[in-house]
Amino acid sequence: MDNAFIQSMITQEINGYRIGGNFTPQAYKNIVAELSTNLQMNFTKAHLKNRLKTLKHRFCFSARYDMFQGKSLSGFSWNPETQLIEVEDEVWQQLIDSKPTATALKTKKITNYHEMLELFANDRASGAQDETAKERNARL
Template sequence: MDNSLVDALVEQVNLGLKSDNGFKPKTYKATIREINETCGILLENRHISNRLRTLKRLYISIKDLLSASGFGWDSDKKMIVATDDSHPYAERVRGKHIDRWDDLAFIFGNDCAHRSFASTA
């Protein structure tokens, strides 16, 4: 389902249905329709919103990690390369493939604040 969701969201971004504040309401309808047809399951807006939040958190975590010293990206293998084992997250990501990283960056890239720059309420 995640691949279908990412495909649908990339299409919506290409159609210009994403604003600075996130996706427009008709994006959710189109995405739900596409996933329901592709995967043969019945999803609702809340399912898409929840999964979108999870994917966005994943994107932000990986982006933050890649900006840390000792981490890099192997675009051929689509994985994080950790040269420094001292980071607490290094062991969890070593050797882990992230096939859709480029698409996640396309979907979330311009609207995610870095944690070090994000304000807290």
């Protein structure tokens, strides 16, 4: 289901139904219709929005992007076969020592990483003034 959902979101984005990082109501209608037909299940817009939040959270997309893409840590690479971000153990240990939350990222698989990157990377802050919500809350 997740694979079909992600592919459907990409199709809607390509077709211009995602504006300013948000899917339009028509995009959700199209996704509901496509998934309901292809998977023989009943879906609603609310169900898809909740699933989207779950995908981002469960696969730690934001944390992975912030840590590996946004901050450009060298030596780390995505392995599509294992579906993990990999690097030498000593480099992982250094990262884990500095950011204990990275422990979960070492062993938690993420399917469709490149597709999720395509969908969500532009939603992430970048540049000298970027910060995650957690960092902003700590600062405030």
